[in-house]
Amino acid sequence: MQDPRAWRLSSEAGSVRPDTSTYSHGTQSLEITTTGDPDRPTCADLTLSGVDMTDCQWDLWLRAEDYRQVASILLELGGEGEDCLRLDVAPDMRTLRTGTWCRVTVNRAAERAVVGRPQLNRVTRVRLKVVPASDSAPSRLWVGYLATLPSADSGIVSISFDDGYDSDYKTALGIMQGYGIPAATSYVIADKVGLPGRMSADQLAEMREVHGWDIAAHASTDLTTLDEAGVRKEFETIRSFLLEHGYPEG
The missing domain is CATH 2.60.120.430 (Galactose-binding lectin)
Structure with a gap:
């Protein structure tokens, strides 16, 4: 074809x-x-x-x-x-x-x-x-x-949430557990952790250590709007946040 x-x-x-x-x-x-x-x-x-x-x-x-x-x-x-x-x-x-x-x-x-x-x-x-x-x-x-x-004999469902809102911790976690879904991935914005309406560092740690969630990160802005220096700075911020908080796999 x-x-x-x-x-x-x-x-x-x-x-x-x-x-x-x-x-x-x-x-x-x-x-x-x-x-x-x-x-x-x-x-x-x-x-x-x-x-x-x-x-x-x-x-x-x-x-x-x-x-x-x-x-x-x-x-x-x-x-x-x-x-x-x-x-x-x-x-x-x-x-x-x-x-x-x-x-x-x-x-x-x-x-x-x-x-x-x-x-x-x-x-x-x-x-x-x-x-x-x-x-x-x-x-x-x-x-x-x-x-x-x-066709695959079986598949994998991956659930993820963007931006690190505290509804991941307060709402999604309990609903998923009620349906027997153990964990998901929360993609947080590094410089918004701990702000009103966002999960705190302690909540993120609990999600990972107690409930088995993956904590990852994504950019704080649309990468297509940045030049090379801006993209490098954005990824340096993400990498530093993940390593400093113990999330190297993110």
Whole structure:
């Protein structure tokens, strides 16, 4: 499914073409151009000889010119006619960091709809449908790679909380224990620990030592707004906080 020349435009709007200027695998990618009109999505179709997709996940590499211009990306698996399994590739479009190749793994949990009776044991048509956001401008999305992966026998659920609010300690901890979920990760902002509404250093220590939570940290600002010196300073602050408080694994 890697040859962009094998894909064809199946919608009345937008365009598709191979692009050798940017790619994640091989030497070219599929460039999809949207219309800027959410009522006129752009669809690219790939014809297959009949692939068994009853027990798999879908592995994609995508790049957005501007994720804010895209409302949704749908992966449709079917055959002749409109019968298909429709999957939501990126429920949160911020997953597609603007101007960067991003890997997205899609499984059956991303099911948006089942249209008719698709035969997943013999998929002959794969469709990518890109729906523009409301009041957006025409934009481009690149597909660098699409493949199937075997479904995992089991999975891991990881729960995390941002910003170090004291609701982690006062609310989330008790609720999770009531459901038999032993621990999570609290990502705290170093220079806000101990402020009103935030966990104190003692509470963080209790969460880790008594309740088994992981304590980690993230930036205090959007890293994309910083120059190199600013990024280095931000990470030095994070690293110093974690080491000084005994959280080297964070």
